[in-house]
Amino acid sequence: MSKLEAVGIITEYNPFHNGHLHQLNVIKEKAPTACIVVVMSGNFLQRGEPACLDKWTRAKEALVNGVDLIIELPPQACIQPADRFAFNGVNGLASLGVDYLVFGAEHAEYDFMNYASQVQGLKGEFKKYNQSYAASIQAAITQALGHELAEPNDLLALAYAKANLKLGSPLKLQPIQRIQAGYHELALKAGQQIASASAIRSNYQQGRLAELRTYVPHETYADLSDNSLVFWDDFWPFLRYKLLTTTPKELANIYGMAEGIEYRLVQKANELAHGSSFDDWLHAVKTKRFTYTRLARLAVAMLLNLQTEDITSYNEAPYFRLLGFTKRGQEYLNAKKKQFTYPLVTKVTQKDAKGPLAVDYRVGKLYQSLTGKEQDLKKAPLRIF
Amino acid sequence: MSKLEAVGIITEYNPFHNGHLHQLNVIKEKAPTACIVVVMSGNFLQRGEPACLDKWTRAKEALVNGVDLIIELPPQACIQPADRFAFNGVNGLASLGVDYLVFGAEHAEYDFMNYASQVQGLKGEFKKYNQSYAASIQAAITQALGHELAEPNDLLALAYAKANLKLGSPLKLQPIQRIQAGYHELALKAGQQIASASAIRSNYQQGRLAELRTYVPHETYADLSDNSLVFWDDFWPFLRYKLLTTTPKELANIYGMAEGIEYRLVQKANELAHGSSFDDWLHAVKTKRFTYTRLARLAVAMLLNLQTEDITSYNEAPYFRLLGFTKRGQEYLNAKKKQFTYPLVTKVTQKDAKGPLAVDYRVGKLYQSLTGKEQDLKKAPLRIF
Known part of the structure; x- marks a missing residue:
């Protein structure tokens, strides 16, 4: 790998923990001179929730x-949706001329x-009223591959691969074996140093900040100590206020609104x-037709007043936002920025x-009206030199 | 006065105090058998603010x-606006077949x-950019009457009279001399038993509940003690959230929006x-062209998502809401309800x-999302028998 080669990651860091650090260390071991480029969601995340700490x-x-x-x-x-999020992330890395996706x-x-x-x-067959779209897609994938592909990170990996294929395969894919901590595992396991981001947030909410010291780098621990984490x-x-004072008709143009669900939401x-x-509210609203994640994303879209045309405009003219860089990152930017696609x-x-x-x-x-x-x-942009 | 004669009052009771009680006592002295009918604003008031206690x-x-x-x-x-509010109140009393307006x-x-x-x-001449509409109207009135009519209750009285005239004078007007307490007087005066509603709310906010005992009936004092009063x-x-997440264009249909002020509000x-x-926010938004009250009413209209068509529909088909009655009130309702206009x-x-x-x-x-x-x-409807 030449010095200007770049390894990309698509992530949410909600918050940054030892599992993320482990991933970076694996990359640095294999490619010590590569520039590590991260595409991260901002103050609201793909699963339809606010980030627990702001993007900066x-x-x-x-x-x-x-x-x-x-x-x-x-x-x-x-x-x-997850597939589109993956595409947007891959598109961001490709736009920056990144070589590998880890x-x-x-x-x-x-x-x-x-x-x-x-x-x-x-496309998933979408016949059965009691089967959500995601489940339907999954069934179709299983049929095509000859075996199940059901675990969340495997599915995300497939989404990255599809996006990469669609863009003409600008990135080389480098899967890393996930260690410990399931995606939705909420308990902290004694003797381990890695816990899921969900487990970290959940334990924070239960007042067990001190126990988190083992599972996050020093910087994150300081942030968890100094900030009041943000939750839905x-x-x-604000969303309740909006739902109480807005007519379903006024919500019809919100991104993701479908099948008249706006009447039920209100x-x-x-x-x-x-x-x-x-x-x-989310439990009251839930139907077999909409997954919790889809409803949560709808909730964020309503909260932020994201209309269908906002998303269409973005997809037609994507852009990305520079949050920060190290010295190596700056060198990469200077060398490559004229070739960036978006x-x-x-x-x-x-x-x-x-x-x-x-x-x-x-x-x-x-977001800052809260924090x-x-x-x-x-x-x-942050400069950490 | 026959037993079925009714005396009407248009009020906000924010909250009900000794001045209001005094008015009722004056009426009862002059017309002991009359039914006292009150038209009151609900949970949001004409001056563009929430009521400090709910309507019930x-x-x-x-x-x-x-x-x-x-x-x-x-x-x-x-x-x-005040003139239209007065009209709506007079219209309500007239609809109920009330005889007198006090x-x-x-x-x-x-x-x-x-x-x-x-x-x-x-109509006030509206030429000067630095003169608010209200001031302009007032100048025209002064010219017509040959003397100033500037005090707030006198102006309200004129608005009642104009409304009554417009409706064919269904009500006989009975002004009562106001005693003590100016409309905007915020201090409690020792040795008196009457203070303005503003003074009562202001002293409540400053934590001087006990001092209010002299100025309000027992029932109100209990309510002030038992409830957390509601303020803007x-x-x-919620309004700030709405202003941060809504485009000026989406606010253009809010009742009272004019001259592109929505851009400034956001x-x-x-x-x-x-x-x-x-x-x-209100002070930041203020211009010579808009009075504080007008801006506050705009703020309430935005908060409640009241669109121009909501108000037009109401004006075309007015209705009123029964909140409560005594035995005498019930007798009045039973005798007259078939003749109600609206x-x-x-x-x-x-x-x-x-x-x-x-x-x-x-x-x-x-409102109840707060209380x-x-x-x-x-x-x-309440029945106090």
Whole structure:
């Protein structure tokens, strides 16, 4: 690998933990001179929830722990379904001229690019009313591959491979065997140093901050100690307010709204008891036709007022946002920036309240209305040298 | 006066205090057998603010202290400018077949019906950019009457008279000389028993509950003690959220939006420092062209998502809402209800989430999202016998 070769990762770092650090160390061992480029979601995540720490804090954690260049996937890109999110991430890395895509998989031995060519263009049959779209797609994949592909990181890997194939295979895929900690495992296991991000957030919420010291790098532990982590229930009063005062008709243009679900979303909010939580509403709203994740993404789209045309505009003219870099990252930027396919935005100003960056501006303002920490104006990319 | 004669009052009771009680006692002295009918604003008031206590609590205070029949002016009627609010109130009393309208005035000796005929149809010249509409109207009135008419209750009296004239003078007007306490007087004066509603709320906010005992009836004092009073800052996070996530274009149909002020409303919200209050925003937004009250009413219209068509629909098909009655009030209702001009709604149900009562439903839900006290569903009119 030459010095200017770059290894890419698509991630959310919610928050940055030892599992992420392990991944960086594996990369550094194999390619010590490569520039590690990360595409990260911003203040709202693909699974339909706010990030527990803002994007600048998470970017800093990443840079301090070995990432060289970190860019943000804008809100319009993060809010899309998993396959589209994966595409947007791969597109970001490809736009920056990155060579390799590294990701964890439950089965690192699978040939995901080969799988991708087998399932490319596959649409799930969508006949049964009681089968969600995701389940339907999964059944079709199993049929095409001859075996199940059901574990979350394997599925994400397939999505990366499909995106890469669609873009003409600009990236070489490098799966890494995932170790310990299942994606949804919420317990901290004694004697281990790796826990899932969900487990870390869940234990934080239960007041067990001190126990998390083993599972996160020093920088993250300091952030967990210094900040009040953000969760859906912090934004829920705003979404509830919106649901109580907006007509279903006014919600019809929100991205992801389908099958008249807007009537149900409003009705269930109206029927909730006083003091109900976001989860209470989500459970009340749930139908067999919509997965929890899809509903949560719909909730974020409503919260952020993301309309279908916002997402269409983004898909037609993608852009990415520079969050920070190390010295090596800066060298990479200087050498390659003239060849970047899509714009790499370096700042959002007061003027961007209108125009193509209006969504970034708006989402930043909303997130900081909770935390009080400026997200955009006068905010230069981080330089960790 | 026969037993079925009725004396009407248009009021907000925010909250019910000794000044209001005094007014009722004056009426009872002069017309001991009359039915006292009150038209009251609901959970949001004409001056563009939430009521400090919900409408049911304020209605109960009124009924316990001598009112016989109390009806609510719906949110679409309350949010209109002072002249229109007065018209809606007079219209409500006329619809119920009330005979007299009693109101306080700084100059009870004025012949307001005569004044009304002199200024009916008068529109203020609106040439000077630095003169607000209200000031412009006032100048025109002064010219027509040959003397100033500037005090707030005198102006309200004139508005009642104009409304009455417009409706064919169904009501006889009975001004009562206002005593003590100026409308905007915020200090409590020792040795007196009457203070303005503003003074009562302001002292409550400053933690001087005990000192208010002298200025309000027992029932109100109990309510002030048992409830956390509601103020604009309780709703401000919701309005701020809306301003941060809605485009000016989406706000253009809000009732009262004019001259492109929506751009300024959004911009100033975006520019506010973290932790700013509703008043901070209001002061930032203020221009010579818009009075504070007009801006506050705009703020309520945005908060409640009241669109121009909501208000137009109400004006075309007015209705009122029954909040409660005494035995005498019930007798009045039974004797007169077949002759009422407009619908007197007695309940709002789950079905009313859509349809003509959708605004009542929505506003009730929003107010109770703060207080936890049901405002509509399964809520029967109060009976204080």
